[in-house]
Amino acid sequence: MKDRSPTRTPLALLLEELRTDAGLSQYALAAKCGFDRSNIRRIEDGSVADITEERMRVLADALDVDVERFYEAHWLTVRRPLPSLPTYFRSKYQDLTPAQIAEVEAIVDTMRTENADDHTQ
Structure with missing residues (x-):
């Protein structure tokens, strides 16, 4: 008979590890x-x-860990x-204003453009 149990994923393993490390059922x-x-x-x-990203954030907050751990496992x-x-900056740095997030995004876009230019020369 074929085993029909789901495969334990990196996300599954991470959540169980963090939950048990926190001493939570x-x-x-x-709750x-x-x-x-x-x-x-x-x-x-x-x-x-x-x-969802929202569920990852809620889990990270409840377990007092950085949401990046869930992003990577996901x-x-x-x-x-x-x-x-x-979305990343809103969840990671909740006190950033929309203008600050836009500024960071513009910097990253500039870096992408410069990187693309480096590869075409």
Whole structure:
């Protein structure tokens, strides 16, 4: 008989590790996040691999870790691009104003242009 259990993903392994390191049960973490415990269980067992950026932020806040850990594990799990710069900066540096985020994005765009120019010469 074929094993039908979900594959443990990098996201699943990370969440379980962080939760147990924090000394929390799935129920306790779910309560801190405002989620149903089944949501935590399904992420940890690998049956849910694609979670929203908002859920990653809530989990990171509840576990008192940097949201980047979830972004990286999510990328390794689903192989989709990481969040856009504005989304990243809003979640990582919540006190930045929209103008500051736009300024950082403009700097990165300039760097991309300069890098592209370096490769065409």
